[in-house]
Amino acid sequence: MQENTTPPVQIKAIRDGFLLVPSPVASFQTIMEFLSQRLTESHHFLKRARMTLDLRQRPFRAEEVRELRRLLLEKADVELVQVRLGEDLRGLLSWAAEQLAVTLSVDQAHQPEAQPVVVRTTCRSGSRFESEADCFILGDVNPGAEVLAVGDIIVFGNLRGIAHAGTRGDRSARIWALSIEPNQIRIADLVAVPPKGSRRGSGRFEVAEVQGEMIQVTTL
Secondary structure, eight states: OOTTSOOSEEEEEETTEEEEEEOSSSOHHHHHHHHHHHHHHTHHHHTTOEEEEEOSSSOOOHHHHHHHHHHHHHHHOOEEEEEEEEGGGGGGHHHHHHHHOSEEEEEOSOOOOOOOEEEOSOBOTTOEEEESSOEEESSOBOTTOEEEESSOEEEEEEEOSEEEEOTTSOTTOOEEEEEEOOSEEEETTEEEOOOTTOOOOOOSOEEEEEETTEEEEEEO
């Protein structure tokens, strides 16, 4: 697949889990095959996550939603908790909510959501990256580099610079990385500086999140 080709389904990090956005032109079979591959590849990252399905541009039949929900559970123990529908599907809400046992919401404002920023390189000293949504770093964040995001920060590498998630005060924002050893991390109004020489056991991923009034780092 070429880099500029839109995938059959996109998985985006949101405040309380992940958002699943199917392509409006891909067939259901293509969407399911692609999603199955992604769930297999990202099993440890997505395991036991909460998923929202966005059907505002690509409606599914009820049996297709049920099939997709089974795939999420079987492949990565992911729970489908919400389905977003367009305004023209309002009449289906009460029936679908009962049949699918999920929460459904209707998009009324049709306001465009801020798009995540994807940085496809290592963030070197002196560089600064900002996002109005989530920020994905496909590399390391070196000492002296800064990453700021209104939403989550997800680093597919080692975090050793400065990371500030939830820049507009959202304490539910999180910072994810293969290794969190930063100069400083911030979530909303809270600041943390991990102690030098203190390393946790190796894991697939580490996540920094607010617990109580402190930022805690957990190994997954």
